[in-house]
Amino acid sequence: MLTPGVPIPFPLRWGFSTRQDAPETLPEPRLRQVHRCGVVEAPDALVEADGLWTSRVGVRIGVRVADCVPVLLAGPLADGTPWVAALHAGWRGATGYGDPDPGGGILRRGVARYRVLGGNPQDLAWACGPAIQACHFEVGPEVIEAARRDPSWREGLQAIGPGGKAHLDLHGLLKAQALDLGMDPAKDGSVGLCTMCRPDLLYSYRRGDTTGRQWGWIEIG
Template sequence: MALTTTRSPATPPASSSPITWLQADGWNHFPDLIHGFSQRIEDRNVALATLTADTFPLHTLKQVHGDDILIVHQESDMTARPEADGLISRESGVLLGIATADCVPVLMVAPEHGLIAALHAGWRGTLKGICQRALTMLKDRWQVEPAHVWVALGPAISPCCYEVGREVGEALHERWRTNSAWQPFVAGDKGFLDLRAINRAQCENVGVPASQIQSVGPCTFCASSHFASYRREGTGAGRQLSVIGWRSSITRRAPQQDSA
């Protein structure tokens, strides 16, 4: 699977809607997988109806820019929206959801093991290594090797627009040693930061093949007509929703092959 930047939108149901979902290239070959990265939304239920006809419960979090990750079961009570920034599950009939407005939404799938994850990676969570932590959990708890995981990094603010202080950029560079993700200005105490590149590097560093990691969607700051951006709009910014789930209870879901 080649690395690419923009993906085809999900096919809406017969009742047309202006909401568009972006999907990871090739993931439609994973049987029974539901996934998508939305554009700016106002009503989650309306948005979900354009992604899937299934009416599974959507599990979300009170995201706090950390690296705590919760395991979701069918009987999990998430109505109180616990504080965390990641969800992992191998259950069918539940949807994992992450809300973002510049931070990186990360979806992971280990199809042969029936495991999925949804992560919220702002600069603080990225500094703490939330992607690496999720992959470590998959390996330690379920013996899932990173080589068997696919990763999609959704719409997020890009280095063209993400200006941060030197202390933030250098802390991330020092921790993760990415060559071009931090671009300090020649003069001054700021620079441009590429959050998706750092999260990609975290995944590669623990063994996810580069060919199984892709960036999906544009810069949220640039694409003002379709995406919410906290950096651009402030506290009044809306949110995008990123979702992943399974339709069936099949334990192993090997990728299907296209017919000749």
């Protein structure tokens, strides 16, 4: 288990699983992930969405990934109630590509929900987990076009790879969004391992792991 290395705002457990973690240590699936931007309160039954939040103690929530970025958030609401979220951010989710709701990508929507409930983004502890990094994330022009539409876009998030095609820094895009949303860089506990580079530790769909997944998960208490 890989644990974000930042102070926590209240008692909680959180982390990013690896190939070595036993299944019984991981959350129950609560989502049918669809590479969109829906963020819902943690349900008791399986729902179609790509983000969960809860303020309930002892409810472990999480998202499954094999190259996409798992994003974890934890912060107090205005009345001190703890609030946590787990988000699944592929390039579509990160940019809002193809989603009929004009609210932006999944991180923007997750933080918007936190604001509506009375939270201040500056109070959030947050972490992006292991994912495919820019060294291997070769993408088509539609991906770069979608990323460029985000208000936090900067040219350093795109590079040309050895094969002459564009590579996107998806981790970097999400971090730029976090700062644009007012989140504190001192509370960033991201784990920047590349899923393609670490077959010993992590699953990668692009590398051929079509069934294995790691989790980004969080639990109050």
